[in-house]
Amino acid sequence: MTALIEIQHLCKRFGASKVVDDLTFQVDRGEVLGFLGPNGAGKSTTMKMVTGFLTPTSGTVCIGGQSITEKPLQSRRQIGYLPEGAPLYADMTPAALLDFVAGIRGLRGETKRQRIADVVSRIQLGDVLNQRIDTLSKGFKRRVGLAQAILHDPQVLILDEPTDGLDPNQKQEVRSLIQEMASDKAIVISTHILEEVEAVCSRALIIANGKLVADGTPQELEARSRYHNAVSLQLSAEQAPLAAARLPQLDWIDSCQTLDNRTLLIFPEGGQSVIRAVAQLATTEGWQVEQIYQQGGKLDDVFRDLTDTAGARS
Amino acid sequence: MNTLGIIIKRELAGYFLTPVAYVFIVIFLFLNGIFTFYLGGFFDSGYASLQPFFEFHPFLYLFLMPAVAMRLWAEERKSGTIELLMTLPVSLWQAVVGKFLAAWLFTAVAVALTFPMWITVSYLGDPDHGVIAAGYLGSLLMAGSYLAIGACISAVTKNQVIAFVVSVMICFLLLITGFPSTLEVFTGWMPDLLVETLRSFSFLTHFDAITRGVVEIKDMVFFLSMILFWLYANAVVVELKKAG
Structure with missing residues (x-):
């Protein structure tokens, strides 16, 4: 049984600068991996490579045993992705957007209707379903982004700053949603809110300048603090x-x-x-x-x- | 509906979600009327043909087609939704072709709405319907070529205005190479073969041939290969520039 996400020696170079430098890690089913690092450390670039948006300079990404560069469509079907900043088609309504994504994800007819209804009630989008997305608050936009990511119940969920811009109550909701889904999925979230890592993540990676500098449970990482047991x-x-x-x-x-x-x-x-x-x-x-x-x-x-x-x- | 169909549907709906579609169609029909009746001298010609109507399409499309195409990729790149689209199980080809076909279909709707012209000319006289049908075919093929250029340029930049201006420029160059006055500049000192090649790259040359009712394979092939070439370039550009 291989891990759902397997990343080997992943590198990305933009011109002369190495943004991601030899990252190797795996994420198993049931894990929630917190991806930590200062701004510009390469978190988003790594996530863009894992989801197949960017092609790695070198190294491999395998989703459910399939290489994302060799079998892009098959591996993308297994991924739900919330890109950085939750970009959405501003002219559309959440209902139309979810219908579009569900269609592309291969959901049809009654199954499609059922899945959309499920996700809408789970993320509480019912009230804004027919408003244009550009009129929605930041919190609702983020939730629409989250909804389209989990629409097809993917095995692998990649969320780039899922709670950014949400108020404390909404943050709590998103965190419990992540925890609910964690048991049968491999989830990667990037964040710079450290309490979030303690709250939802079973494992944390810290990267700096594109390199992996720490990998362990939040407790193991805390133990490396000089304040540990002080x-x-x-x-x-x-x-x-x-x-x-x-x-x-x-x-x-x-x-x-x-x-x-x-x-x-x-x-x-x-x-x-x-x-x-x-x-x-x-x-x-x-x-x-x-x-x-x-x-x-x-x-x-x-x-x-x-x-x-x-x-x-x- | 398959993936391509779903993409076309979304893009097409995108035109009608904002006033863009309605404004465009109204202006398109209005300008068509002006060109045909005033500049083209539709009534004065005394012929039952739509020649004066089609004659102005290359110039009308020069500005209107880049306007239709400019948002296709520039907007996706600017708002970041390209990341959403290209991480869905959609191949690069489906995205490129889907967007182009949506723009082309939209244009076809606008062109189809000029049907009163056809009715008018049939009412007033006895036109050659075959020539008119050929005219519409040529007009759509030329619109497709302009759109393919516009779509490709739209992928180069995040700025829709730049996309528009550059597309107009390229379309203009591909148009004027067929003007007799342009060709005159080159005739004499350039080998005839080169002048002829230059002429054969013009939209005008091929469009005129079709609207005269002469539907030849070589003119069809010209427009279709023009479309395919620019769509291929479009795919290459999207792949190269999507990260930036």
Whole structure:
């Protein structure tokens, strides 16, 4: 059983600049892959190659075992794609657009009517179905784009910034929609909203300057943060300086940072979990703890580290 | 309906979604009337023929056909919908041919609406219907050639105005090579064979032949190969430029 999306040594060059540089990864059924990277890192270019819009300079993309360059039509049939910015025919109504896409997707008659009705109710497009698309709000446009992508119930779903421009409620709706569909599909979403990755993705890739710099579950990536297992400790204003002096002397503590005059951030040696030890120490020293918690790590911190260093290297 | 049919239907509906189609048809019929009756001297000629009507089509189409074709690809590229279209299971050929056929069908509708001319001339006299039918055929073939050029140029740029101006320019060049005054410039110092080749590349030469009622294979082949050549170029341009 091969993965639904298989990408091998994918490269794209525009003139002299290498936009995508030797990307290799796979996405299996049931996975939601978050594609992360700063603007201009090559996320959209990669997605355009995966969906067959752009021809790779070198490397291969296989969708369901078929090469997208050798069997373009067969592989495109298995893909649902929301391009960057959700471009749509502005003169058409959502009803006409969905009918057009459904027709091209080979849906006919009653099946077509049924599928369109399903998707419209699922994405809640009923109210705007007969309005011209250029009169719709950004949120509705994005939803129409999403609707046309899932119309034929594709195995592979590629969504380029699916929640961009949506309000918090709409974002939540789109995320739950993605999660609902995740079990029998391979889904790739690109985003620069890191909380989204934590919310919906089972795996995240970070790319910078076209190169893959990290690949793992959101938790694994967070663990690479220097904030991973750091303990935040809030004491009274008198005791905080004492603790700040005492803590770094312990060998299981790497360093200690004073955030404001009452809160300390304690970085453990080697990333181990030290919250119990800190709590015990506080009791023996007689510190009055007002708040204590352990941080999971910050994805944006990992993101910054990885993408910045990659930027400096090239 | 197959994929090609669905593309044609969408494109054709696209003309009628905006006032463009109605404005175009009204202006087309209006200009046809003016050209035929005033400039062409339809009544003064005293002949029961549509010659004065067809005579102006090459010049009318020079501006109207690029206007019909300019949006075909330029708009897709500007709005980014080309990415939507070209990632659907649609082959490049289906997209190129579908768009062209939609524009051609739309033009055919406009041309068909000139039927009162035919009725008028039949009422007033006894025209040669075969020649008139040939005239319509020639007119449509020439319109198709203009449209194929317009569609190809429309794929080169995201700007519809540029697409229009450049298409008019190319169509104009392909038109004037058949003018006697243009040919005179080249006659004498250029080998006769070259002058003749130049003349044979003109829309005018072939159009005139057909509208006189002489439907020859070589004129048909000229227009059809003109269309095929520009559609091929269109496909190449779309493939090259779609990313930009």
